[in-house]
C-alpha cells in the first residue's frame with residue numbers, strides 16, 4: 001500500500017508554474033538560455049525552502065509568477081533569472097557576491113537593485129520607504145530591467161494581497177497607487193498600470209470599488225443599444241470612404257472613473273454617460289483622414305480636440321483625441337491611432353523586448369525612458385534627503401502638461417500650473433537663476449504667472465538677479481524646485497564661510513595671530529584632527545555655530561595641536577565683542593522674541609546649523625539660554641548700521657472709533673511702517689494692542705514712542721522685549 005502512495009506524484013503548484021514558464025520561454029528563447037533559467041529556479045527553490053507565502057504556498061511560487069509576467073513581455077534571459085532570484089538577497093542568507101559567482105554580475109546587480117535596504121531602526125517608516133524607492137531609482141537609472149522586475153513583483157503581490165492584515169494591505173495599496181502605477185504610466189506601460197490601479201483601488205477602498213463596479217454593471221446593460229448604433233454608423237462611414245480600420249468600444253476602468261469623479265467633482269452618471277471608442281489603422285496619414293470623417297459624421301465639441309500624434313505626451317503616448325456630439329446629444333470620446341502606436345501605449349518600454357526587431361518606436365521609448373531617468377538623476381543629486389527626492393518624484397510622475405513656445409519657436413513641455421520660473425529653469429538653470437520677469441506674447445508679466453497652453457514666453461534676466469526662497473511657493477517642476485534649493489543651500493554656505501572666517505580671525509587677533517600667517521601644514525593637521533575635509537568646511541562649521549571659534553583658535557595656537565583644549569571660562573574675558581550689522585543675511589538672525597534694534601545692548605548665541613541668533617540683553621529667553629549653554633558671545637552693533645528693523649510696542653488705547661487710525665497715521669508721519677497689529681485685550685473702555693513697526697534704531701523708536709505718548713487717546717505704551 002505504501003508503495004502505491006509513494007509512486008503517486010503529487011503535483012505541487014510550483015511544478016505547474018515552472019512548466020508554464022518554460023512553455024512561454026520556448027516561444028522566444030534558445031534551449032541553453034532556458035537551461036540557465038531552470039538552474040536559477042532550482043537554486044532559488046533551495047534557498048527559499050521552508051519559507052511560505054501568506055497563502056500557504058511554497059515561497060518560490062511568487063518569484064516564478066513574477067518571471068511568468070516578464071516572460072509574457074519577452075524579457076531576456078538575465079532579466080528572467082533576476083526575477084526568479086529577486087527575493088533571495090533580501091529574504092535568505094545568500095549574498096550578492098554568491099549570485100555574481102553563480103549567475104553573473106549582471107544578474108546579481110539586477111537582484112540587488114530590487115532588494116530593500118536592511119532596516120534602519122531610527123528612521124520613520126516614511127523615511128525608510130523613501131530610502132528604498134530612492135535606492136531602486138538609482139539602480140533603475142543603470143538598468144531599466146530593475147523597474148520591470150519591481151513592477152512585476154508588485155503586480156503579483158497585489159494579486160495575492162488577500163491574506164494580509166488589512167493595515168498592511170492598505171499601506172501597500174497606497175504605495176502602489178502613489179508610486180508604482182505612476183511609474184508604469186511614466187514608462188508608457190499602460191497594461192500594467194491599469195492592473196496596478198484597479199488592484200490598488202480595490203484594496204484601498206473596497207466599499208467604493210464595489211459600489212462603482214455594480215453601477216457600471218447596471219449602466220452597461222442600458223447602454224448596449226446606443227453603443228451598437230454609434231459603432232455601426234462609424235464603421236459604415238469609414239467603409240464607404242474605403243478606409244481599412246478597426247473600431248472598438250472602450251470601457252473606462254473603475255479607478256479612472258473614480259479619479260474623474262473625485263477631481264472634477266462630478267457624478268457617476270456624468271462620467272459614465274460618455275461613450276468611448278477607439279479606431280485603429282495602419283498609417284499615420286489615415287488617422288487624420290479618419291478624424292475628418294468622424295467630424296463629418298457627428299459634430300465635434302469645440303476645444304476638445306487634441307493632437308498627441310504631433311505633440312506626444314511625456315511618456316511617448318501618441319493618439320488623436322476628439323469629443324463628438326452623438327445621437328440624442330450623448331457625448332462620444334474617440335481615440336484614433338495606428339496599430340503600432342496602440343502597441344506602444346499598451347506596453348511602453350516593454351515594447352523594446354516585445355517587438356525587438358521591427359520597431360523604431362520601441363527604440364525611441366527606451367531612449368525616452370533613459371532621458372527621463374537622467375533628469376531624475378540630476379534631481380536626485382541636488383535633493384537633500386530621500387523624502388525631498390520622493391516629493392520631487394511625485395511632482396514629476398503626474399504630468400498633465402502644457403506646451404510653451406520659446407521666442408525661437410522651440411517647444412517646451414511643462415506640467416499644468418507651471419509658472420515663468422519653471423519655464424526659465426526648463427530652458428536653462430542659469431536662466432532660471434537670473435530671471436526677473438518675462439513677456440508672454442509681448443506683454444510684461446510677473447514671475448508667478450501660470451502658463452497657458454501655446455503661449456510664447458520670453459524670459460527677462462538680469463546679471464544681479466538671484467533665486468528667491470519665495471519662488472518655492474509657486475514653482476511646480478522638480479527641476480526648478482531642486483535648482484532653487486541647491487542655489488540657496490550654496491548661498492547660505494558662502495555666507496557661513498564668510499562669517500566663520502570673521503569669527504576665527506577675531507579670536508586669532510586676540511592671540512596676536514592671523515589666519516594667513518599660520519603655516520598650511522599646521523592647518524592641515526588641525527583639519528585631520530577635527531575630521532573636517534577642508535578649511536572652507538571648517539569655516540562653514542564655525543559660521544553655523546557647530547564649532548566654537550575660540551576653541552579652534554586656541555588649538556591652532558597651542559604647541560601640541562593634538563592635545564584636547566581645556567576650556568577655561570576666565571580666559572574668555574579678554575576677548576573683544578563681535579561687530580554685527582544685523583543685515584548679514586541668513587547666518588545672523590535677530591531673535592523674534594525680543595526684536596533687538598541698533599542701539600540696544602545685545603548678546604549672541606550659537607545655534608548649531610543656524611548660525612548666530614542675536615537677543616536683547618534683557619530678553620528673558622536670553623538669560624534662560626545663557627544659564628544652559630556656554631556657546632554665547634559678546635556682540636555689538638556696528639556704528640554704520642543702516643536698514644529697517646522690527647520692534648514690538650504694547651499700547652493701551654481708549655476704545656473709541658478711529659483711535660487705531662490716529663495711532664497709525666502718527667507712526668507713518670514719523671517715517672515708520674506698521675508690519676502687524678494684534679488686539680490682545682479689549683473691553684468697553686480700553687483696548688490693548690500689540691503693534692510691530694519698523695524703525696532705524698533705538699533713537700528713532702524713542703522718538704516715535706514720545707510722539708505717541710502725547711496723544712490723549714494713548715493711556716500707556718511700552719516696548720516688548722520677550
Ligand code: MN
Pocket residue numbers: 062086087153
Ligand atoms: Mn517579491
